[in-house]
Amino acid sequence: MTAERPTPEKATGSVIDLVDFAGKDPKTKTASPASTTTVLWGDHGNSGDLTDTRTVRHVRKISQGGISTPFASQKGKGTQQVPQRARTPSRDRLRTEAAATTRGGETGRSTSQERSNVASTILPAPSTLSSVPQPPSGDASSPAEGQAQATASSHSSSQDASSSLPPSPKTPSSPTRRPSTLPHVRTPADNRYLSSRHYATFSQIASNECYSIDNQTIWQSALSGDRLPQPQTSQEALDLEMLTLQIGQSFTKNNPMTGNFNVLLLYLLSHMRFMRVMAYDGAWTVEAYNALFLVRLCTKHFVDNLTQIQIHEQFEMDRTLSLKSQMTSQFKSDQAQMALDSHVVHDKRLRAQQLLEELFHIIIYADASTVINYDFYMEAMNLIIVMCSAQLYQPLSSAVEGSYFIDIVMDRLSHFAGGAMQRLLMNFVHRPPPVGSSGGMLYSAYSYLFATKKPEGAAPSPLGDKSAILFLILSAQNPKHFANEFKEAIKRFQDSNVSDSSQMAEDDHSINVSFRHVYQTLCSNISSEEAGLILYPLLLHNRNFRSYMLSRTDPEGLLLPILKQIYELVEQRTNYPQLYILLVLILLLSQDDVLTDSMQRIIIPTQPWYTERVLKSVSLGGLTILVLIRCIQANLSTFKDTYSHTVCVAILANMARNISGIHSIVAQRVVSFYDMVAKRYLKLTGQLARESSEDVSTPTTSIQPDPAEDDPDTIIYGDLVAVLLEMINSVVTYSIKHNPELVYALLHKREAFVQFKLHPRFGDLVENIDTVISYFHDKLLEADLKMPSAADVAGVIDRASKTWSISKLKVISVLKFHYEEDANDWQFLMSYIWTCDPIL
DSSP, X not given: OOOOOOOOOOOOSOXXXXXXXXXXXXXXXXXXXXXXXXXXXXXXXXXXXXXXXXXXXXEEOEETTEEOOSOBOSTTOOBOOXXXXXXXXXXXXXXXXXXXXXXXXXXXXXXXXXXXXXXXXXXXXXXXXXXXXXXXXXXXXXXXXXXXXXXXXXXXXXXXXXXXXXXXXXXXXXXXXXXXXXXXXXXXXXXXXXXXXXXXXXXXXXXXXXXXXTOHHHHHHHHSSSOOOOOOSXXXXXXXXXXXXXHHHHHHHHHHHHOHHHHHHHHHHXXXXXXXXXXXXXXXXXXXXXXXXXXXXXXXXXXXXXXXXXXXXXXXXXXXXXXXXXXXXXXXXXXSSOOEEHHHHHOOSOHHHHHHHHHHHHHHHOOOOSHHHHHHHHHXXXXXXHHHGGXXXXXXXXXXXXXXXXXXXXXXXXXXXXXXXXXXXXXXXXXXXXXXXXXXXXXXXXXXXXXXXXXXXXXXXXXXXXXXXXXXXXXXXXXXXXXXXXXXXXXXXEETTOOOHHHHHHOTTOEEEOHHHHHHHHHHHTXXXXXXXXXXXXXXXXXXXXXXXXXXXXXXXXXXXXXXXXXXXXXXXXXXXXXXXXXXXXXXXXXXXXXXXXXXXXXXXXXXXXXXXXXXXXXXXXXXXHHHHHHHHHIIIIIOOHHHHHHHHHHHHHHHTTOOSOOHHHHHHHHHHHHHHHHHHHHHXXXXXXXXXXXXXXXXXXXXXXXXXXXXXXXXXXXXXXXXXXXXXXXXXXXXXXXXXXXXXXXXXXXXXXXXXXXXXXXXXXXXXHHHHHHHHHHHHHHTOSSOOHHHHHXXXXXXXXXXXXXXXXXXXXXXXXXXXXXXXXXXXXXXXXXXXXXX
16 A cells, blocks of 8 residues: 655755765865765745655666675775675685685686676685695505696697687786684585495596496496485585586596587486476485586586586586497486486587576475475475576676576576575575485584574574575576566466456456565564565565554564664674665655655654663654664765665655654764764864864965865765754644644754854745744743743643644745665675675
């Protein structure tokens, strides 16, 4: 239910650029063009339309070396890359150290060329490992022995094999880093992923010897036996990557001659096709699961180190091999002899397309109710995510042009969009835990490691979390040559609990989901990054879900957890991307007048997480104002982020007209904050004026610009003064009788407004406030209170408000902000989403 708003008249006035005041040169004090937000300030003397609508649109500068974000660095250091999430300190640095040691001599990549796009926003620069992995105990061949010679040999051979390919795009070198003092990467001997038999067999398959599917001994040894355990944390993923590093290098070097990877891939596709024909009735075999696990490991190595053309050639290598003797037209998953399905081998489509299509069939239709099916489903999502992660290793220009696997998904598999997005969202909503004791130790480890990330009472669900990440990765893509049907599918979500035949007839392609279950899951998990990122496109792009949320009578169920998370992020000074997304969510909700009005009427109990004051009987709107002011204060002193600053200001402006029954603490906070900002603004303008006068050495007749007009700090504080004055103006104009506490606070700080009476920019805004202050001050003088108490003053204000007439005030336009997504927002979102997956 959306409130009807008057159509705004075209605003007149001056254009003010909210320049990122942290992105300035500390010597010249000139603004950096890294990011600007343009806001059109309306003519306050316009008495026609009472609504002045402004658009909050963020323009992010995109640089070749990475993606700039709306998060400016502190203390004038310019635009910084995407801040990292709060993680264990060993994850990013150890993983990057491993990259520095292992990727220097691989095909198509050099150490200085590996991550220049989104990855440059996630990981620090490489440094040197102080330990080298060792083989599992009892293994005949050591993967660590002669690593330097193997790397050099791989580099030389791969250059010969790919001499006809175009060179990889050049990317800037990474800055040097100090040597790491963190613990070493675990050696393969300490790993829990591969037994000595498995490791030796995988090394043998990756060698330069060709193994057909008829060689039952080698393939049975590789794929049968125990299921290979999945890594659940970033450290485990790093250990596995280091363990299988030499195997991946050998596959890259030798697969063009042997085709062993392609035999493995065709065997996996044969299993997948068989299960699809059987409608996924039954359990996956251990051989199918282990084949999927190994294909993911090899694909990740290809994605990390090869160009798009080289990846394509690795997947299509079997086209040049003779596999007729290895085929069967009656493939069965439980047959004694391993074979390849002739339908799969003769399929003329790209192998990558075949694989992705089977994976999407599994995502949409497969069951995950048994232990092995649950793990296979998880591994299928992991493989899709790994294939999409190719964009992490491309220069920005190439990432915009497209990615091999992503282009296949967007172009040839877009018909899976509706079913895939529906199933992934339902997985996140229902959050199925690992089946039974699923791996025992794995489940316990996951529960322990992620207990602090999830809200209290929320059961850990690896499948639910992974589904959310894949949902976000698919919906946030912005392919250049194709429409993103996965993003469009979000717009087609329809509430399955509402049977509206007319609406269903209007859109035959609607996707039914339970909005009630989605809302409840988001409320209970909003502190997780995935929940906020999922709610963002639902609110922004799906009008049905937005209407459902605005029609609910319990907005505090969602807003209170969001406010709590914002407050904690501000206090902890961490995870700026999540803070920004949560602020945008509140801005989207604040655009509805009915919701902002109901927020003033909902009284909430004391919130223990708000530690500045003990709040009793404060409204939801009042608590929102307190949290936003705290956020702005932290931003001015620490974050120096223009975008979050602008969003906070926009929310306050949207709430202003409907403020009613404001709490005394909230009223005092608003006026005191205005007083602080006004003093800072006057100090900045006075200091700059003095500096300008001292710099004038000779008289001149030319008109000199006001130095304060171009100073970023002055612009920011000036805009804050303007918006706070507009906010107070809206209250005193439309609801002064219902906000006596604000009148009390204005009388207490009445001298803070005198200084702006004749100000060219703020004079009109102060005029109404001064009229209100003068009226109530005269009433206090008439009351002739000898030793007035707070209760006596409140009584005078209450009696005087009954005779107050709005005709005494000058009519001004109502300030209104609307959020509009920028064309480049997908780059910020993608860089943030990739940091949410612990195994990448």
